Amino acid sequence: MWRKTIWLMGLLMMAAAKAQFYHNIVNRPFETVSNGPQHVIVVDIDRVGRSPDAIDRLIRERVERATRAQIAGARPLIRLYKQMGLLPADYQLPIFHTVILRQNGRLILPTRTRDGGLGNGTLTIQVQDGDNPFPRDYKDFLQAVASNVLALVEAEYGKAARTLTITVVNYDDQMADRDAVVGGVYDVSNSRFLFAVYGSREAAAVNLLYLIVRAFHADVGFAYDAWEEGFARAVTARIARGNAFRQLVAQILGVRPEAVAPSIDLTLDNNYDARPYYDAWNQPVLGSPSFIAPSLRQSPIQPGTTGGIWLVRYLMATSAWLKLATEYPSFFREFNTRYYARYTPGLEGNIPTLRSIARETLSALSGSATPTVEGFPFDQWYRQQYILDTSVTYGRKLHAQMFPYISNPQPDEQAVFTVFLNYFQTIRTASGGWDEALLNGTSYPIYWDFHYNRLTLSPQYERVDIRVGTGTVVPSFTGDALANQRLTVDFSVGTEIARVVYPSSKVQGTNFRNNFFGVVYGLDNGSVLIDIGGEQKTVSVDNGAFGTAFSEQTMSRERIARLTFFDAQSREVGRAQVNTGIGFQFVIVRLQPASDSFRLDLPAGLSMFSVPLRPFETDWAKLLNIPADQLRLAHWRQERFNYVYYPETPAPAPGVGYFIRTVNSLSVTIQGEPAPLDRDFAIALQPGWNLIGHPFKEAIDLRTVRVVHQFDAPVSWESATESIGNEPPLVGSRVWTLGGAGNYISTTLLEPGKAYWVRVLRPEGVTLLIPPPSRGRSHVASSRAAEEPAWAMDLTLQSPAGGAVVTLGLDTPTRARRAWAKADAPPALPGMTLLGILEGDQLLLQDTRPLGGRQVWTLQVVPGEPDREHTLTWRIPNTRRAWRITLENPVTGERIDMRRQAAYRFTPGGVQTLRVVLEPANRLPVRIVGVQVAATRGNTLTIRYQLTGEATVRAEIRSARGDTLRLLQPSRAVSAGTQSLTWNGRDSQERTLPPGTYMLHIEAMDSEGHIARAVTPILLTR
Structure with a gap:
């Protein structure tokens, strides 16, 4: 099913990908560089020319189509807002767009007057009637706001980039959507606003103010939403929160300022400012080059590809810059002055340079060479605001919005809050771009008290169904035992996890707030x-x-x-x-301590590794000091059943495992934020194979790890590997890592810097709880010895590309049915040498069979480097001599008595099978009986004989003196039964032998070393 889903999403992205021109040409986290504006709708007008009416129709068509698709993604979230009372029931969310026309591949920029240089411009706003006039009083209101607000914008934002005359015309919205409207369109190419008719004059004033602020950057606006939209909305909020703006709106409306304040505040709270929630919502998945998926910006818009998190992104970007401006009120004006002075084409999309300008601005304002924001150095603070990460990271993502208040808490409720989950996927398109898709899923929240004991709440809160990317839950925590403490909730879907924390008894009650x-x-x-x-x-x-x-x-x-x-x-x-x-x-x-360090040492070649902290540097190439075009980094994605490679790999974080292939050994010291040591580290796992990392800097015993399934209580690792009733185990009994020879080996120790394979056997997935080192050193009595087969033989494959080991086992029928008796092989990275035991369509690293009769194991060899010699070695433990063990190569027909040899060399040209046959030997020594020689046409002789047991057989023709004239069969393993040979009467050099009597010598040796010989004379007459 998952393959079908991915295939369909891939098809949906292809058309949009063809139209996506602007993207990151440098994609380092927090340090991206764009080749053009990623925050706008680009409308190609090649087919309609410069006809104003045709262009208008095209713009409206594109804007309405984008708005419909955009609101389709956010509608579940908006309606949840309404249900929770966060939005009025009749509220229509205004959606804004910036449009730039393009012809023949070139952006059409506004006609500019001579204004004495960039950043010395003046805007003139003219509200016009056009074909669809505004209502007279509404038009007068807009014109009054536009004419008087420019001075307020200049005070906050500085002079405009260009001197422009901008017209405002009525956007006749025909969408009739009860949840959203096209609030306004800034047509950069034609210097105009397409503006809506709002029922609330205060909302109209705020949203017109926003478009005016956007126009101050004109054609030199930043290429990314996090900066351009973040700046514009933050400046809008600062002005609209001020007394001067409120007095202006009140004066135009003829009312007192306090009369307009509630509506203005509602507009800002709903569309611009989320600072009260900022710490709870600030999560790594927010980052993106554009807040709206490219399939919404570029035509055609494909169904099913809308991203529902765009509204949260807009709110968080505004809030991040507002937090900075709280300390530096003149930041935006001073920044623009420096930006205009240094502007050259391309600067608008160069985040490292924009950050440098921001740092210089803060230094000038603070008088310090190391300016701080909220107590952190600016560069460190910037990297902590995940919404400001303009890089693309691929894969599935989960975001949790927590709202701390509810309207009617009950007397015994110590904590009750609302959580909205956004579940989506960032996908790489065929053209190398990106897009987003909403996902369905199910989360089984894990609720923790302060001491990280799992809490059992009402069944209503034990499952969150996510449909079209959105899910919600309102958990309630009751009883004195849960009062006055930090509560934690872990939401996981597949391998994605989002955490919410809440201070019980500290937010609200029946008599306080x-x-x-x-x-x-x-x-x-x-x-x-x-x-x-x-x-x-x-x-x-x-x-x-x-x-x-x-x-x-x-x-x-x-x-x-x-x-x-x-x-x-x-x-x-x-x-x-x-x-x-x-x-x-x-x-x-x-x-x-907010920082720690870890020294990562890796040998040359292939390694599985992890980092036990969240590095401050989030780009793998820079972190490991390896050029991006030489970095060979991979991570397993079970939902794709395939590997993803850098730069699509997840950002470095504790709990995540990776493969890396290096030419030379690697040693690097990594700085970052360590995982908390006062609680278990939760890793969400999806069904199938999961490549995880050890999250701590000290080793822990695997047997101290606990496993959580759905809403059950955590169980020990040992219990999780056992079947209960008819239910399969939660996880596979073995955890695998990469050994020194490049082969998978099982382990019971989780070590820092290493990565491990864990297989989940339940379709709902599980969560691992890895204890911190202070609680992970327990020496639990090992049951591993009891999980070893009574008889086991290891086979080791060695090749130039690495090695592999498998185990063949025998045990009692009861024990052979235990979960540990068979161990699946983790996915091999392409280029690895793989050896496994075939069982149906599965590949095993251990296969334990019941004691008894004949057993045949089929081995599969996947060479990392085909057509090169491979060596298979084995060690046979103490085994009854009554067992014969034979290695068979179906390709060459070779049969090797594994008691008599300890190694076998072969050269696989590709994927190849071998067989190991174990069977009881005959109690009597082998015998050769019934030898017959018969002449056929062409002087060819046919030789037949019976072999009473399996043996290694050699047959040759000798002269009367005993000299070997012809080797008919070299020593090779032969099964019991009828055997046949042919001889053409010639010697080893194909010379015809003269007439006479010759001797057929047959020699057979069984696995016990018993030898049988048979001699038969052959008379050649001519």
């Missing part, structure tokens, strides 16, 4: 002093959770919150700074 709350790592119990705008509160920290209520006045505007934490003995243990949003603030604070 706090507006500043959060969780802290690095302090379990103590207190925190919180200073926001001069108002101070000291509150307790209980099991990592805290919360309090500040005055409405304090929380009514953005501010800097400074937190100082004290332990139970009132000693200061750490500080944090949070730049807040409006109304309330949820925070996540980490006091433990």
Whole structure:
């Protein structure tokens, strides 16, 4: 089924991929470079020419089609917002687009007046009637806003890039969609706004302001949404939150400023600003070159390819830049001044240079060579804002939005909150671009208390069904045992995992509602002093959770919150700074060391490895100091049943395993954020094979790992490998890694820097809980000896490309049916030498059969380098001499007595099979009986005889003196039964022998060393 899904999605992407021109030419995380604007709809007008009416129709067609597809992806999320009261039931989300025309492959830029240089322009906004006039009073309102707001924009954003006259015309929206409207279109090429008629004048004013801010960059806008949309929306929010804008709108409407404030705030909260939720929503999967999937921007739009996370991305980008501007209010104006001064074509898409300009701007504003944001150096802070990562990362992704309040908490509820899950996939298109698709799935949340004991909640909260990319759950935690502590929820789908944390009893209750709350790592119990705008509160920290209520006045505007934490003995243990949003603030604070290092040492050749921290450098090529075009890095994706290769591999993170092939040995010191040591590390696994990494810097015993299936309680690793009733085990009994000879070996120790194969046997998947080293050194009594076959023979294959080992076993029928008796082979990386035991369509590394009669194992050899010599060696344990063990090569017909030889050399030209036959030997020595010689046409003699048992047979023609004249059969293994040979009466040089009597000598040796000989005279008459 999954193959069909991937195939269909691939077809859907192909048409859109053909139209996707602009992409990252450098795709390093947080350091990308684009070859053009990725944040706009490019409309090719080659077929319609420059006819204004035809261009209008084409623009409207493209915009409406994009809007319909875009809202289709976000509709489940928007309707959930409405159900939860986060949006009014009749609210229509305004969707904005920027359009640039292109003809003959060249972008059509606006006609510019001479303005004395870039960044010294002036905008003139004219609201026109056109073919579809605005209502008169609405037109006058828009014109009044446009004419008076320009000064406010210049104060915040500086002078416009160009001197332009922009017309505003009515966009007659015919979509009739109850959830969304086309809020406005900025037509860059024609310097105009296509604007909607809003029922709310306040919303119209805010959204017109946004388009005006967008036009300030004109044709030199940044190539990425994270910057262009982030800047424009942040500036819009800052202006619209200000008194001057509210007074302006109120004056035009003839009302008091406080009358317009609620509608303006609602517009900003719904479409622009998510700072109160920022810490909870800031997750790595947010990053993208464009917030909307390319299949929505470029025609034709394919069904089923819409990305539903675009709304969250817009909110988070705005919020990130707003947080920076809280400390540096003039940042946007000062940045633009430097940007215009240094502008050359291409700068708008060069993130490293844009970051450098931002750093210079902050240095000038702060007077420091190392400016900080929220207490972190700017470059470090920037990399912590995942929405600002403009690189493409491929694969399935899961994002969790947590909303901390509900409308009516019950008396015994210590915690209740809403979580929206977004599940989607970033796919590489045929042209080398990217696209996104919404996915279906099921998540079985794992709820943890502060001590990481699994919690059992109501069955309603044990499963989250995700349809068209969206799922929701509102878990409720009741009882005094769950009061005043940091709660954790792990949501997983397949191998993707998203974590939500929540401070129980610190957010709301039946008689209180706090507006500043959060969780802290690095302090379990103590207190925190919180200073926001001069108002101070000291509150307790209980099991990592805290919360309090500040005055409405304090929380009514953005501010800097400074937190100082004290332990139970009132000693200061750490500080944090949070730049807040409006109304309330949820925070996540980490006091433990934010950085650590790990030395990764790998030999030359093929290795399986991992990194036990989250590196600050997220590009593998730079992290390992290997040129990108020489990096051979791979990761297994079970849903594709194939490997993905750099740059499509997941970003470095604890818990993820990789293959790498290097020419030389590798030694690199990696800096990054370590996995927390106060709790288990959760790794979500999907059915089938999973390539994982050890998440900690110290080794742990595999037997201390626990496994969670659906909503069951965690079980030990040993229990997870056993069948219960008619149910299969949760996981395979063996964990595999790569040995020094390039072969898979099983292990019971998880070591730092190494990667491991784990096979999941349940279709729902499982979650591994890997304990930190302080709890992972347990010396559990090993049952591994009991999981070894009574008789086992290892066969080792060696080749120039590496080696492999398989185990053939015999045991009692009962034990041979145990789960450990057969061990599946993990997927081999292309180019690896593979040796496995065929069983149906599966390849095994161990196959234990029941003791008894004849057994035949079929081996499959997959050479890493065909047509080169391979050597198979074996060691036969103490075995009854009554057993014969034979190796057969069906290609050459060779039969090797494995008791008499310990190695076999062969040269496979491709995939090849060998057979190992084990059978009881005859108790009587082998005999040769019934030898007959008969002449046939052409002076050819046919020789027949019976062999009473399997043996190694040699046959030759000798002279009367005993000299060997012709070797009829070299020594080779032969089965019991009738045998036949032919002789043409010639010697070994094909010379005709003269008439006379010659001797046929046949010699057979069985596995016990018994020898049988037979001699028969042959008379040649002519």
